[in-house]
Amino acid sequence: RAIWANITPRQLRAIWANIERRCVPEGWTNSKGKLLKPEDVNLYHANRYVILPFTVENQKPFVEELPSTDGPQLPRFFVS
Numbered sequence: 001r002a003i004w005a006n007i008t009p010r011q012l013r014a015i016w017a018n019i020e021r022r023c024v025p026e027g028w029t030n031s032k033g034k035l036l037k038p039e040d041v042n043l044y045h046a047n048r049y050v051i052l053p054f055t056v057e058n059q060k061p062f063v064e065e066l067p068s069t070d071g072p073q074l075p076r077f078f079v080s
Helices: 008-024 043-055
Strands: none
Touching: 008 043
């Protein structure tokens, strides 16, 4: 199933725009309570503030829940 849940560069840019728009106004913090700026956000922060809130209710992969996802997205390459 995960093989069909690939993210596109366009979707990554949309996620980054979401982070830039929300991070400071919502007062995102790191694990030590320090306020974050968008350029400080890493995958752990994105998971806490973007991914989990977006997926917890439906229990589906993040990419499947994105409005721009229409069916399977086959991978062109893999990055780990």
